[in-house]
Amino acid sequence: MLITGKDLLAVAHENYFAVPAFNISDWAMFNGIVEICEAEQSPLIVAIHPDELSHITPDLLPSIIARSHRASVPVTIHLDHGASYDQALVAIQAGFTSLMIDGSMLSFDENAALTKRVAETAHTVGLSVEGELGTIGKMDEEAEDGAVEIIYTDPDDAVRFIQETGVDSLAVAIGTSHGIYPSWLKPALKLDLLKEIKVATGIPLVLHGGSGNPDDEIAEAVKLGVNKINISSDIKHAYHSKMREVLADGGVREPNTIQPPSIKAMKETAKHKIHLFEADGKATLY
Numbered sequence: 001m002l003i004t005g006k007d008l009l010a011v012a013h014e015n016y017f018a019v020p021a022f023n024i025s026d027w028a029m030f031n032g033i034v035e036i037c038e039a040e041q042s043p044l045i046v047a048i049h050p051d052e053l054s055h056i057t058p059d060l061l062p063s064i065i066a067r068s069h070r071a072s073v074p075v076t077i078h079l080d081h082g083a084s085y086d087q088a089l090v091a092i093q094a095g096f097t098s099l100m101i102d103g104s105m106l107s108f109d110e111n112a113a114l115t116k117r118v119a120e121t122a123h124t125v126g127l128s129v130e131g132e133l134g135t136i137g138k139m140d141e142e143a144e145d146g147a148v149e150i151i152y153t154d155p156d157d158a159v160r161f162i163q164e165t166g167v168d169s170l171a172v173a174i175g176t177s178h179g180i181y182p183s184w185l186k187p188a189l190k191l192d193l194l195k196e197i198k199v200a201t202g203i204p205l206v207l208h209g210g211s212g213n214p215d216d217e218i219a220e221a222v223k224l225g226v227n228k229i230n231i232s233s234d235i236k237h238a239y240h241s242k243m244r245e246v247l248a249d250g251g252v253r254e255p256n257t258i259q260p261p262s263i264k265a266m267k268e269t270a271k272h273k274i275h276l277f278e279a280d281g282k283a284t285l286y
Helices: 005-015 027-040 050-056 058-070 085-094 108-124 155-165 191-201 215-223 233-247 255-276
Strands: 019-023 044-048 075-082 098-101 128-133 169-172 205-207 226-231
Touching (some): 005 019, 005 075, 005 098, 005 128, 005 226, 027 044, 027 058, 044 050, 050 075, 058 075, 085 098, 155 191, 169 191, 215 226, 226 233
């Protein structure tokens, strides 16, 4: 069933688990992610950022919406890292049920003004909005946008930001980065800071750039109140690495030969994340 992000995250917030937000960039990825979430009875956020949307085009959204309605688990279709009011309008018109507006690279006042404008428009048509305060790092040029230097979210600023914008959820910066971490770098989350932000704000919190962080840190972040975790690089790495293996056989050319092994590899990674976030079996709560 297709629902709004606010309704989806309210249950996660109340029951202390995190909904996986899997970024998809083609139909096979999307369908595979829905299938593994149905198998594990996990709620799902289908995340699509503007670059991915430019690839699949809004023309694919009616099919994504139709499949989401048929799903045996709750599904939200979410604009990930929308960068402008116009991009938010495109997502609303296309049928997204949740929006993120990312003004984190702007000043506090500019970020708040942009986020408030998007939230007011989205709320008018019954959609939920995620904002971001603080900055997420960036590991490589294939990763989503991020900052060279991480600016951690200040709990007092987070309270003020929520009050000024009316956002339904907040992406916080506690030490994550977009992309694949190099082998020599050990990521570390500021879990004490997360605890402070959760107590101060009392709304669903979101973790971006969680692909490379150690499982024990992510599990603890879920226990401390993160209710949505974005996973893009990990599932894309699994999907395309297997695809490269299959294509190494120069005689392979048919999609039904190439993609099923790739989807299977992606599902294995997604299943691990679902259980790590304690989202398995939680679809029964909706």
